[in-house]
Amino acid sequence: xxxxxxxxxxxxxxxxxxxxxxxxxxxxxxxxxxxxxxxxxxxxxxxxxxxxxxxxxxxxxxxxxxxxxxxxxxxxxxxxxxxxxxxxxxxxxxxxxxxxxxxxxxxxxxxxxxxxxxxxxxxxxxxxxxxxxxxxxxxxxxxxxxxxxxxxxxxxxxxxxxxxxxxxxxxxxxxxxxxxxxxxxxxxxxxxxxxxxxxxxxxxxxxxxxxxxxxxxxxxxxxxxxxxxxxxxxxxxxxxxxxxxxxxxxxxxxxxxxxxxxxxxxxxxxxxxxxxxxxxxxxxxxxxxxxxxxxxxxxxxxxxxxxxxxxxxxxxxxxxxxxxxxxxxxxxxxxxxxxxxxxxxxxxxxxxxxxxxxx
Amino acid sequence: xxxxxxxxxxxxxxxxxxxxxxxxxxxxxxxxxxxxxxxxxxxxxxxxxxxxxxxxxxxxxxxxxxxxxxxxxxxxxxxxxxxxxxxxxxxxxxxxxxxxxxxxxxxxxxxxxxxxxxxxxxxxxxxxxxxxxxxxxxxxxxxxxxxxxxxxxxxxxxxxxxxxxxxxxxxxxxxxxxxxxxxxxxxxxxxxxxxxxxxxxxxxxxxxxxxxxxxxxxxxxxxxxxxxxxxxxxxxxxxxxxxxxxxxxxxxxxxxxxxxxxxxxxxxxxxxxxxxxxxxxxxxxxxxxxxxxxxxxxxxxxxxxxxxxxxxxxxxxxxxxxxxxxxxxxxxxxxxxxxxxxxxxxxxxxxxxxxxxxx
Numbered sequence: 001x002x003x004x005x006x007x008x009x010x011x012x013x014x015x016x017x018x019x020x021x022x023x024x025x026x027x028x029x030x031x032x033x034x035x036x037x038x039x040x041x042x043x044x045x046x047x048x049x050x051x052x053x054x055x056x057x058x059x060x061x062x063x064x065x066x067x068x069x070x071x072x073x074x075x076x077x078x079x080x081x082x083x084x085x086x087x088x089x090x091x092x093x094x095x096x097x098x099x100x101x102x103x104x105x106x107x108x109x110x111x112x113x114x115x116x117x118x119x120x121x122x123x124x125x126x127x128x129x130x131x132x133x134x135x136x137x138x139x140x141x142x143x144x145x146x147x148x149x150x151x152x153x154x155x156x157x158x159x160x161x162x163x164x165x166x167x168x169x170x171x172x173x174x175x176x177x178x179x180x181x182x183x184x185x186x187x188x189x190x191x192x193x194x195x196x197x198x199x200x201x202x203x204x205x206x207x208x209x210x211x212x213x214x215x216x217x218x219x220x221x222x223x224x225x226x227x228x229x230x231x232x233x234x235x236x237x238x239x240x241x242x243x244x245x246x247x248x249x250x251x252x253x254x255x256x257x258x259x260x261x262x263x264x265x266x267x268x269x270x271x272x273x274x275x276x277x278x279x280x281x282x283x284x285x286x287x288x289x290x291x292x293x294x295x296x297x298x299x300x301x302x303x304x305x306x307x308x309x310x311x312x313x314x315x316x317x318x319x320x321x322x323x324x325x326x327x328x329x330x331x332x333x334x335x336x337x338x339x340x341x342x343x344x345x346x347x348x349x350x351x352x353x354x355x356x357x358x359x
Numbered sequence: 360x361x362x363x364x365x366x367x368x369x370x371x372x373x374x375x376x377x378x379x380x381x382x383x384x385x386x387x388x389x390x391x392x393x394x395x396x397x398x399x400x401x402x403x404x405x406x407x408x409x410x411x412x413x414x415x416x417x418x419x420x421x422x423x424x425x426x427x428x429x430x431x432x433x434x435x436x437x438x439x440x441x442x443x444x445x446x447x448x449x450x451x452x453x454x455x456x457x458x459x460x461x462x463x464x465x466x467x468x469x470x471x472x473x474x475x476x477x478x479x480x481x482x483x484x485x486x487x488x489x490x491x492x493x494x495x496x497x498x499x500x501x502x503x504x505x506x507x508x509x510x511x512x513x514x515x516x517x518x519x520x521x522x523x524x525x526x527x528x529x530x531x532x533x534x535x536x537x538x539x540x541x542x543x544x545x546x547x548x549x550x551x552x553x554x555x556x557x558x559x560x561x562x563x564x565x566x567x568x569x570x571x572x573x574x575x576x577x578x579x580x581x582x583x584x585x586x587x588x589x590x591x592x593x594x595x596x597x598x599x600x601x602x603x604x605x606x607x608x609x610x611x612x613x614x615x616x617x618x619x620x621x622x623x624x625x626x627x628x629x630x631x632x633x634x635x636x637x638x639x640x641x642x643x644x645x646x647x648x649x650x651x652x653x654x655x656x657x658x659x660x661x662x663x664x665x666x667x668x669x670x671x672x673x674x675x676x677x678x679x680x681x682x683x684x685x686x687x688x689x690x691x692x693x694x695x696x697x698x699x700x701x702x703x704x705x706x707x708x709x710x711x712x713x714x715x716x717x718x
Contacts, residue, residue: 223689225640227649239637245690273688278598281584287697290586324698329632330582330706331604334693338646339683347689
């Protein structure tokens with residue numbers, strides 16, 4: 001197995017502490033299930049090293065019985081489930097928002113995303129073993145072993161999503177134990193939600209009547225209107241980013257590629273948090289005309305991305321490729337980068353555009 | 360009670376046979392529950408007159424027992440349910456698509472939509488009474504009493520949607536029996552789906568292993584790419600319009616209104632087929648700057664529209680008001696009318712824009 005330094009060398013590193021990195025787009029598109037060492041890494045604090053035999057998961061709060069589970073308990077006492085799901089950072093494609101105005105945060109290209117077969121146990125099964133108290137408007141809070149500005153990392157999800165069959169406590173990724181940077185030995189996997197709600201290095205799960213008051217949940221990962229600035233942002237007025245919107249990215253060719261006159265293969269991905277992608281339109285001339293891509297690989301779950309491909313005849317010259325996807329509700333992506341700009345740089349869903357030269 | 364001629368006189372009539380009409384937008388926005396005589400009417404053929412005591416509903420196909428139910432049977436044998444749901448034509452806002460290129464079909468403004476409290480019985484309860492055979496990939500076909508180009512009107516929905524708790528066989532609208540033009544004595548109500556899937560004047564419900572082969576289901580109400588024309592359209596390659604996308608409309612002031620300098624009240628609706636609307640941005644200058652509307656009335660169900668309102672200070676001059684809504688997945692509407700154009704004029708979800716003059 002490779003070590004962390006070797007894996008870092010494969011990726012585009014945005015920061016060392018916290019460690020944030022993404023793969024080049026062509027490599028991302030090479031396999032429907034993203035290899036763990038090509039999978040983007042988003043950390044908020046340190047990268048904890050946890051010994052498997054010392055690991056304990058606490059389940060407490062509004063439950064009948066507080067649980068304290070070793071990894072062996074989790075593996076032995078609950079049914080194993082495999083879910084194919086895409087994980088995606090809320091800041092994926094943030095870099096492209098800078099054409100409108102500056103944004104805060106790491107300048108992610110379209111590679112802050114990846115898809116894996118996650119193996120674990122259903123969070124619902126663990127919560128039912130603990131016994132959830134009756135009552136409306138419940139939330140399930142997660143706390144992790146990593147430390148962010150003096151606090152443990154913490155977020156929460158609505159109880160209904162915690163009980164959904166796709167939501168896991170995962171101990172393996174593509175059939176192998178989690179790598180340290182992906183949350184060894186245990187992480188949450190909340191398919192369709194922004195990656196921030198799928199904490200790594202899990203320590204504690206608490207059923208409670210309100211969202212987590214951890215700063216990451218209470219203050220960060222909010223979608224603000226375009227008129228809001230860092231000075232005027234009020235978290236109470238920002239929308240908490242959970243389910244991710246429709247998006248599509250051209251992975252191949254990459255920007256600046258030099259192509260040959262004639263038929264060129266264009267490849268990419270499309271994804272919507274909880275809806276199927278039904279059509280992908282690709283343009284070789286910046287959106288003046290379109291052709292429909294083949295949906296090449298689709299796991300038939302809204303929680304995993306769709307791979308698409310198309311052959312375009314490109315004449316000599318400079319061209320702007322563009323992609324526009326459609327979801328099962330007939331909803332599509334805006335062309336204009338102004339339509340989704342926000343100062344935090346979240347949820348850039350405008351058309352992905354790639355300039356290439358053809359000779 | 361008014362007669363049909365009186366009700367027609369209240370509406371903007373696009374056609375007499377089939378009868379198609381919508382209310383002016385200011386009147387549409389006057390009440391959260393749209394009065395039946397202000398509710399848009401979309402017919403595809405004649406407007407059948409059905410005597411209540413002669414009405415029978417047949418339930419057949421892949422069921423254990425074929426049912427033949429009078430209206431009295433339906434009312435007496437099943438629990439009554441009230442669902443607040445918005446009904447919307449797939450062609451709502453079609454007229455605005457003509458700024459890009461001509462489109463076929465009636466030129467609906469933003470009034471081909473309305474919200475009612477529907478009273479009826481759950482379709483699921485009726486299907487369970489008949490007993491659905493086991494087996495995957497089932498569809499529920501509807502056939503009606505109206506005749507469209509020599510065929511009875513017919514469509515279908517997936518079995519999962521037919522079994523959803525919100526899907527009704529409705530005999531009343533806002534507490535009154537259905538008006539003739541709204542499907543007396545019984546219609547389907549399939550919340551979140553395009554109105555075409557909620558047939559009026561119901562005659563027959565058939566559980567089957569494929570979608571309806573009626574021309575309306577098989578050939579019409581397909582979403583095509585922008586490069587498809589009437590000559591090249593292949594229904595097999597069009598997306599069947601079911602769940603409706605995110606949309607928002609300025610109802611007040613209406614286009615061409617003459618306003619007075621100072622604070623002006625802007626009002627409208629926003630809706631997404633199966634997601635909550637979380638934010639509505641309104642611009643007084645064509646999208647150069649934005650403010651957030653108050654979500655004034657929301658039934659707290661994704662199946663009913665959200666009413667919004669905002670007070671804008673407008674200086675003297677000509678202004679373009681614009682609205683842009685956001686759904687719970689952080690997905691939004693495109694600004695550019697080119698982004699959603701299709702030759703059938705379906706699902707216009709680009710920003711609604713209203714020019715006004717202020718003196």
